[in-house]
Amino acid sequence: MQFDRKDYSNDTLLHLYHHLLKPRMIEEKMLILLRQGKVSKWFSGIGQEAISVGSTLALQPDEYILPLHRNLGVFTGRDIPLGRLFAQWQGKATGFTKGRDRSFHFGTNEHHIVGMISHLGPQLAVAGGIALADVLDEKPRVTVTYSGDGGASEGDFHEALNVAAVWQLPVIFIVENNGYGLSTPSNEQFRFRYFVDKGPAYGMEAVQVDGNNVLEVYDTVKRLAEDLRQNPRPVLLEALTFRMRGHEEASGTKYVPQELFTEWAQKDPVENYEKWLLAEGILDEEARMRYRETIKREIEEGLKEADAAPVPTPDAARELADMYAPAGELSVDSGQLSASEEDSLTNNQPLTTDNDQLTTKPATEKRYIDAISDGLRQSMERFPELVLMGQDIAEYGGVFKITDGFVAQFGKGRVRNTPLCESAIVGAGLGLSIRGKKAMVEMQFADFVTCGFNQIINNLAKSHYRWGQNADVVVRMPTGAGSAAGPFHSQSNEAWFTHTPGLKVVFPSNPHDAKGLLCAALADPNPVLFFEHKLLYRSLSGPVPDAYYTTPIGQAALAREGHEMSIVTYGAGVHWALALADELNLDCDILDLRTLLPWDEQAVRRTVEKTGRLILLHEDTMIGGLGGEIGAWVAENCFNSLDAPIMRVASLDTAVPFAPTLEQDFLPRQRLRAAVEKMRSY
Template sequence: MTFNRHDYPNDLLLRLYRELLKPRLIEEKMLILLRQGKVSKWFSGIGQEAISVGSTLALKPDEYILPLHRNLGVFTGRGVPLGRLFAQWQGKETGYTKGRDRSFHFGTNEHHIVGMISHLGPQLAVADGIALADLLDKEPRVTLTYSGDGGASEGDFHEALNVAAVWQLPVIFLIENNGYGLSTPSNEQFRFKSFIDKGPAYGIEAVQVDGNNVLEVYHTINRLAEDLRQNPRPVLVEALTFRMRGHEEASGTKYVPAELLQEWATKDPVENYEKWLLAENILSETARVQTRETLKQEIEKGWQESEAAPAPTPDDARELADMYAPFAQPESNPPADGPAPEKRYIDAISEGLKQSMERFPELVLMGQDIAEYGGVFKITEGFMAEFGKGRVRNTPLCESAIVGAGLGLSIRGKKAMVEMQFADFVTCGFNQIVNNLAKSHYRWGQNADVVVRMPTGAGTAAGPFHSQSTEAWFTHVPGLKVVYPSNPHDAKGLLCAALADPNPVMYFEHKLLYRSLSGPVPEAYYTTPIGQAALAQEGSDLSIITYGLGVHWALAACKEMEIKADILDLRTLLPWDSAAVGRTVRKTGRVLILHEDTLTGGLGGEIAAWIAENCFSSLDAPVRRVASLDTAVPFAPPLEAGFLPQQRLREQLRALRDY
């Protein structure tokens, strides 16, 4: 192995040595502790340390790095205290996730590190968002994110590189090509010769380095980072390396040919660099021994500190509270100086979005066709001219990458609104929402200040892929908030509240109401409290609990059937207002739960169960549910009318009233 010092001073070369040796010595101790049962699982990076160490030291301390399983050198290179690091691996209270997650599944803003989730690919898009924030703020920084060769087969890899290329984001995508995805060799993962072949296809520069040569890695990343700070753009770096141990220790390496292990053993990054330093008289034998002893003492001290740390104690209140970033919605009521003007549902949404853009200069809008075109429903028409293309951004067709970028913006202190062109398309970004946005605060205290707007619902003869009600997919996910306004006043107020809230909010807006429903909407900025239901109508015969278009179905049916009902508009589906539900149930004793979503697994089942558990003695009749058929949404208008619950609503109301 040939080392080129590039006129770097000895103190830098020796620092690289110490930082290269440190994760190796930690790993050697961890493997012993794993066999002793003091660590539950270990992903070894032995043989790959030069990549983490060289790239980390090449960046500035305030530039973010997004590592993977085998990047211990990132954490040690950034000076993460070993006591806390070991406590993290043990699941101790003093670990970065308080025992809620393991390994490197955590982040630390203090050290500008964003840890992975198990799905491997999503952090690449988060890097895009961090880099976008720096670009918008005109901060000359780069962001570095890692991917393995196996993880690069995921769609997130393509989406993140494509977005970075289109937006010219200063991201270094570092691919650790170690030849295997767990046990699957490269020739069963992909057919191209090397990852640098991918760069030109995305219109980006691609560089290949010897991933076992710490000086080559350092020099390459250092040179690229200096350039990217001045000339922002993404770069793909392929680091050729090898994993000397199993994917994780239980996997072993029996699937690896013995001669391949022997070949790569001669390329050990620590041994080769140490030999070169000794040969060049940069490192003395005495200093070599002393360095190892000093590091071992530091490691042992950190281990003893973590051993003494307490195990986490279950605390239901704390666990529930930590799912969300603390936030108290400030009172924001519009001035009552005369009647509010009538506005369409769609115009109320647009106005709330515009006023929030004025109120929060850190808010960035992202979505397909939302800039010059104004979105397919024209909600953001004129926004780009007023706020600029930096804050009103057309995106490629890549829902996962854009949601991930929203989290990256949050990490840099910004807000994001992501528009799904149709709620049906959210499936392409589902993982980012339920595993990244929803869990980030619980796992490591990082809020996800992202609102995902969801044009939803049937009634427009748009068929199975533009008409689905998808809200129940998200009401099952702690860490998210889910709102669904039924009228223009709440459409504006709830959107303003969602954009003010630092937590991830799924905002559902019914397409059929866009231009068909008008109502009074104050001109001034205001918020409608998230988590509070409201009575759309009061009555004593029975209670209808519903939301969205269901409110209007209920109003029409009760008027036609001359039923005096409490019609409770939930408005927020997570967290839903159990106190308001309890009040109306105890008032009337007869309850029907109505929603457009299909019956099985819908939110109505959860509310019905809660009523049975908490209000059984107040009931004068069984709780009834009315919903759409348990089918896909059909296209033809007669079939769609049969799918939706209006006719069944009348039948069930009659049965409930007469019970």
């Protein structure tokens, strides 16, 4: 192994040595503790330390790094206190995740590190979002993120690199090519020979380094970072290396030919660098032993601190509270509508006037779609850090024209057309949040959210609970059937997300709430899935205050008051229930949930206790729909108030059919009539 010191001082070379030796010595200690049962699991980076150490030390302290399992050198390179790092591995309360996650599954903004999730690939897109924030703020910074050669087979790898290339984001994508994805060798993962062959296809520079040569890694990343700060663009950096232990200790290494261990043992990054330093007279034997004694003492002190740290004490209230970032107080123009405006809103749309914060300024008749556009535009004015991302949302204005004219007002930096990369764009939203920005991601149709599902469920939803990082991201979801759009443009998929703690799910039924709830969602620091029924976009109008206001998330509203029965619903179901109540002269409560997660338990309780009869109506299919959850809660908590069995009315448990006749039979509107008549006669 050849080392080229170039113009680096002895202090720099010894600084690299100290940081290269430290993770090796920590790992050797951890492998002992693993056998003693003091550490539950370990993913060894022995043989790969030079990549983490060289790349980390080449960056500025405020530049983010997104490491993986085998990147201990990133954490030690950023001088994270070992006591807290060891407490994290032991699941102690003083760890970065308070015992909620393990190993390197955590982040720390203090040290500008965003740890991994087990799905590997999604973090690449998060790096892109962090870099985008730096570009928008005109900060000359780079972001470094890692992928293994196996993880690079995931679609997230392609999406992240493609978006970074299109947007010219200053990200260094480091592929640690160690030849195996767990036990699967490279020739069973991909057909190309080297990852540098991929760079030109993405329109980006690709560089290959000896991943076991710490000085080569350091020099290459330092040179690239200096260039990227002045000329932002992504670079694909392939580091050739080998792991000398199993994927994790329990998996062993029997699947690897012994000759590979013999070959790569000769390329050990620590031993080779140490021998070179000794041969060059930069390091002597006394100093070598002094480095080891210093690191050994630091490890022992860190273990002593971690061992003394308390184990987490179960506290259900704290656990539930930590799923969400505190929303704080929303700054709005408050006041009251005129009596005529209030009557108009109350008679035509759900409204809780004592809870909603309304403006004294005039209300204008607006379509549902225009109310959404209005709320989005005013939120862009109120929050300069808000960035909009979605397919065709810029000059074209989106397929529904909600963002028409936004580019002229806010510029293409904040109103961004995206490639067809739902996962990468949602991940970028989290990256923007890490740098203190807000993001709105528009799904062209709610059906397409499946392509970004992992990012929403496992990254956005869990981030605050795991390490205190909020995901300030709103995902807008045009949803619903009724327009003969077939199985892939009509699904009501809100229940996929109401099962996910950490998310908020909103579904307005009218223009007033559409604007107010969207403004509230964009002000909220938590991830919000905002569902908009496509059929209501241009078919429904109502008075909407012209000024900025918010409608509280988590509060239901009565669309109609009565005593005969209660219909609890949301979205288009509100209008089906209102129409049927008028037709049948039904004296009923119609409760519009408005928010599905968290849904308003007390409002449901009040209406059930008042009428004693409950119909749960939603456009979503029956099995697994939100109606089942609410019905179970009512049965458990309001059983003594019921005078009849709870009834659910929902769409057929099929995909959404294309032909209008089939679609109308699929939808629950006609079945609602039968349920109401049955409830009346019970």
